[in-house]
Amino acid sequence: MTISAAIAKIVAQDGKRDELIEAMGPLVDHVKENEPGTLTYLMNKDASDENVIWMYVEYADQDALTAHLQSEQMKAFGMALRPLGAGRPEITVLTPVGGKGR
DSSP states (O other): OOOEEEEEEEEBSTTOHHHHHHHHHHHHHHHHHHOTTEEEEEEEEOSSOTTEEEEEEEESSHHHHHHHHTSHHHHHHHHHHTTTBSSOOEEEEEOOOSOOOO
16 A cells, blocks of 8 residues: 655635535545545644644545545545635645654
């Protein structure tokens, strides 16, 4: 199994981070209930920037990542992000090589 991981920085418009987190709820619920190949899907508030959310995600393999990106819920989130986000998310793809987790 080859694990794919990513960190995404999502910036909300000023004062809209909580609305953005709420808008992400259906996507997070979908991942929990319907994506067994999504191993980790964590949404985090930035401790020093009140407009930033960080996502840390791990997928069992490329197929799991592809399924997530092509889900209807991910597409719906993209539409929900438009009025709340301050630009496109910044995504960094990672390859885990060691440590402790899950």
